[in-house]
Amino acid sequence: MAIRCFLLPLSLLLLAASSAAAQLEIGYYSKSCPSAEAIVREEMVKIIAAAPSLAGPLLRLHFHDCFVRGCDASVLLDSTPGNTAERDAKPNKSLRGFGSVERVKGKLEAACPGVVSCADVLTLMARDAVVLARGPFWPVALGRRDGKVSDATEASHELPPAFGDVPLLAKIFASKGLDLKDLVVLSGAHTLGTAHCPSYADRLYNSSSAGEDGLVDPSLDSEYAAKLRLKCKSLDEGTGMLSEMDPGSYKTFDTSYYRHVAKRRGLFRSDAALLTDATTREYVQRVATGKFDEAFFRDFSESMIKMGNVGVLTGADGEIRKKCYVLN
Template sequence: MRAVALAVFLGLLVVIQVFPSSVAALSTKYYDHSCPQLESLVTNAVKKAMKNDNTVPAALLRMHFHDCFIRGCDGSVLLNSTAKHTAEKDGPPNISLHAFYVIDNAKKAIEAACPGIVSCADILALAARDAVALSGGPTWEVPKGRLDGRVSKASDTRQLPAPTFNLSQLQQSFSQRGLSLDDLVALSGGHTLGFAHCSSFQNRIHKFSPTREVDPTLSSSFAASLRSVCPEHNALKNAGSTLDSTTTVFDNVYYKMLLQERSIFSSDQALLTSPRTKALVSKFATSRQAFEKAFINSMIKMSSLTGGQEIRLNCRVVR
């Protein structure tokens, strides 16, 4: 999750409805007969993209989170803006989303093999799983059968959790989607992939408070390194920091860095502010196996929030 991979969720909190979980409507065998080639076609598209760009896994994982956190996993983040309408992908928190072409390429191959059958939302969910697995993380069976949504509003991206959120704000945002504190800590581990732009953590390294320049929960040496790449009046658009020290590998280093006071976002550090979430951080830092098991369960839970109405033939345009 990043100001890029779980930056992962950027925006302002607003009150929204709780998304219904539709696990019962999805099935890991949904396309076994109608499109048996589906998973291999998606995996091939992700593999091909990764050969040319090692930021693709973080981008796909973040894209999936940002899709699911608006009105369920309905592929609405993939829709293009029009002359009269600004879509989610052009909302402020999503401007840095990229790698949409990976989903386009997968969809093209799938349409050639199984026309009109597979939703873009399912392709994105599978691509996010492959992004994790191909980065050295775990794999899992993805429940399928999502439909694509017809609504995509840039203004709705204000519903995405911000990197400046405290634990209470994060908990409220996740609970509105039927996700628990345990899910919050596990899904935050997506920050093991990706990159954050300076703007998403400037609040911690410059003018933190009237009496402090730097967030005291940051290691002083780590804060100094962040300030060196992100000076207060930074004019470099792409300046920033990786989210952990093994940014292209899906592992549990993110949690280890949290305990070393080397987190990037305020929302990361917030996980250490309650006994329960801090205990989970410690558990995941100690056991990669425990983290991966929890991450899989939470990913399946989150990606089973559905809300679409159609099967798009072009992931960028409503049918």
């Protein structure tokens, strides 16, 4: 498998860092658990070899973690009798890969008990998922600690919605220190994975922005909409039916997502919205030419570094969980 690597200079990390993120370090575990990254990579190779379709969900787990309380592994915590956790919020009901995270964490605990945080595990797994899907490599500064709070209500309000337009999405991204370029670049993560029918069915039936037929969202290519309606037969379709977010290469990290969006074949309203803003539209159309793959890979690496620094806990804050789904 060919792997393209774009190793970014440390200066980019420092430019993207907040005061807390500045405490993160490349090689943070070099003395306390020198084999940490190798253990994660070894397990990820096995996981993705057995289930290539997990690359997208593992990347998505990291996204959904970082947008709520920062990258603190709060999305991994189970609900308790007195608290409904993030993972049980409606936008997170379709998240997958929790078992894979526990598998990797278990290997790390066996090698270095109580040393490597779940937040760092999730960040490394997301990076390796992209690399193993033939995407770019970027250095991950480590030293995150795990949060002690996980609230479903926060997840419902802070995650970028699939129906969002650019102004709404830009506002949410800005609240995390991410800009409009990060928005259009990180949307490229939709090159990996699938989506359940309810997340896009409103574009196919009784659309609030319906065209002449009174049904289909006019920002969606009609031929593509017809194919989607063969899978997703009504607004009430259950969650069992899946559609590829990047038809034809949903297990491979590449730039074909942008070609679909440019042809009005983005699955979500948030994908289609990228064509309504001059800045995001220009980026989509540029990458869609297929002539700027390496530039996109570099951009994606930089934006992932920025996102991975959002709201991190370091020093004495938080804890290092022994099991990612429960507080110590």
